[in-house]
Amino acid sequence: MRDDGPGILLTDLYQLTMLQTYYDRGMEDTAVFEFFVRKLPGERNFLMAVGLEQVLAFLERARFSADEIDWLASTGRFDARLIARLRDWRFTGDVDAVPEGTIVFSDEPILRVTAPLPEAQLVETRIINLLQYQILVASKAARCVLAAPDRLLVDFGLRRAHGSEAGLLSARAAYLAGFGGTSNVLAGRTWDIPLFGTMAHSFILAHDSEREAFEHFARSHPRANTMLVDTYDTETGVAALVPVARRLAHEGIRIQAVRLDSGDLGEHARCVRRLLDDSGLADVQIFASGNLDEYALRDLRSAPIDGYGVGTRMNTSADRPYLDCAYKLQEYAGRGRRKRSEGKETWPGRKQVFRQLDAGGRLVRDVLTLEDDTQEGERLLQAVMRAGRLLDEPPPLTAARQRASRELARLPGALRSLDPAPPYEVQISVALREAAKRVDENSG
């Protein structure tokens, strides 16, 4: 991703109109906002927290350029006081968050912002925009990993991801969640993610025959050459490849793999495996792609397929393309705040999640409580930014990836299933319930 990002104007207009009133009224006391998911989609037994690095980078750099200020002033929508305040606006607040790669559940704060109200308010839109999508994709990718734990999974989804940033961030989220790499060159460059990719159907079609296409490619790429064999007919394609592979073997060029991309992938894989084995090409691997998701991967579990390209359905989280998530004001000027809109009630105050494990290290329950309460278990939220400055350099992506892997291993069996499990217990502490009651008595 570009260092400079889309800029601070990538926000909802209401953030700026609210700021005008906040500054007019001197409402600059400390506000506490928390980002959380209200309710897991029925098909998700857990979510994976991803996106913190991008949020922190955004908060560190958020500024209005002179050009942006001039434009805002030119709209005639804002008063001179607001424009003056925006000129040297920066984020000076604190952030506490769950580390990337952590498993999370509904109602649990994933990120908390503590800052003067106008600062905590203005950053809302981009925080949700960055977190929602990455959590969505990482959670879907984690399900793919659980469905095919012993296979190479490669992100192929850039083309049908929703725009450039989605393509980039989904490659990162999938790798973090356990994928082995991506086809996305810029993502590979940005985060040092292993890159995969060799040829498309157009490559085969541009040649006069499949045989010629295979040979040309292998000679240009003697070490990395997955041959796409389904352009006309999968088994015929493999039959065309076999003599090429044998001839090239004499020259020391080894065909690494074939890729299947249409039809019944399991059927084709079995047939192709036999063809290759019978032709002395037992070391040629089989790679498959095409409309894959966690369910397809589960169905293909017994197929002789060594790796998969997983694209569109993962990068768009196709069965659940959004989360019911929110970034809500929980405290202002030292007082808990709580929305009570129908179906959208929130828990007030600064909160912490305590995660309780069994003797084997598996998750048993989480307790959601106030930050200053103490419960058994691991604290999920950690301090990551104070007064607008990062406390530490963000951990390398590989560290978050290792955390994700450990977290998936700690999931109880039922939650690891692709099928809906009884919800994991997120206990609301007595302290939190009482705090909510106190807030209700004092507002309305």
Place this chain on the structure above:
Amino acid sequence: MRDDGPGILLTDLYQLTMLQTYYDRGMEDTAVFEFFVRKLPGERNFLMAVGLEQVLAFLERARFSADEIDWLASTGRFDARLIARLRDWRFTGDVDAVPEGTIVFSDEPILRVTAPLPEAQLVETRIINLLQYQILVASKAARCVLAAPDRLLVDFGLRRAHGSEAGLLSARAAYLAGFGGTSNVLAGRTWDIPLFGTMAHSFILAHDSEREAFEHFARSHPRANTMLVDTYDTETGVAALVPVARRLAHEGIRIQAVRLDSGDLGEHARCVRRLLDDSGLADVQIFASGNLDEYALRDLRSAPIDGYGVGTRMNTSADRPYLDCAYKLQEYAGRGRRKRSEGKETWPGRKQVFRQLDAGGRLVRDVLTLEDDTQEGERLLQAVMRAGRLLDEPPPLTAARQRASRELARLPGALRSLDPAPPYEVQISVALREAAKRVDENSG
């Protein structure tokens, strides 16, 4: 959107590995690729073409920077010949396309690229990435417009759009398809789209009472002030607003509207309308938001709601978050090419779509044929780029928006319905069928 975009490395690795072989083998003859949608999702009776402006901007500017070249060379994946060719790589080809705002159907080329093979190949990923998403959103937004033709629709979806570019491009696509505006400040700035937005729940919660929040906001924003009334309870919120509105009216400050954001919006709207009317506030409009899409808008048709904020479900095209679309090689070195993979067969050659209308100007059928064939009707594809240069400045967004509006008016009644209609007829011409047969006889 930023002028410079994410850069040329936002591509799939295989584009570069294929280029290496193309250059090795001198395969630089003219290639023809077409972008089309294979099959409309069952819930869509038509699609709307959007995204051409972004594709053309990308093609005009596509270059490898020195920095990108150095990185590519450093990976050790590519030979010196490829690196040398990429150094002065640019797109020198032709583009023919359907204008933005045009209604399209399955199998119809929406954009055609005619260029030396390595150029037409390399741009594939980003072309699909730009077109797929914008077509998806515009088509969903058009359905919202058809469901609520006489109401103001405002894009509220930035926060749950998949990243920054999705937020931007969906605001544009929705406006083009007939929305009245967006909450997205950067989109408003970039394309001069009308901006909407006033306050969030946090604004209410940060105050000691709703009454105080309403008054503060109205005084800061005497001319644009939609009051969010559902933070605690919708009707109670309106009851708190009424005395504020009456008092401010004496000072010449008018409350413009209230916004409902939870519960049964139709029920609340009827109740709130009565409350406002009975309180002498008949000119206060009602705006509603929350989980809306075309189906919800249809269900609310009789509700006294003046405008809607439509977000997440539109910006993610939630019921169908991707299209079965492709950018396929149709001709190379003067010969038609055709993929025959199971379920993914394509029509070869350079094609044109002729649209036939009835006496009243409504769509009757389209004929898909070869470019040099002549059929009755309007030609949909137009020349837009020659030798890498735009033939004309892109039309203003308002012109595309007018086209979209005319196009929706030309749709036959059944296709305007939200319910699945019998598919619109896209006739395959005799000339095209014969061309496909000739290609099949010559390849395999």
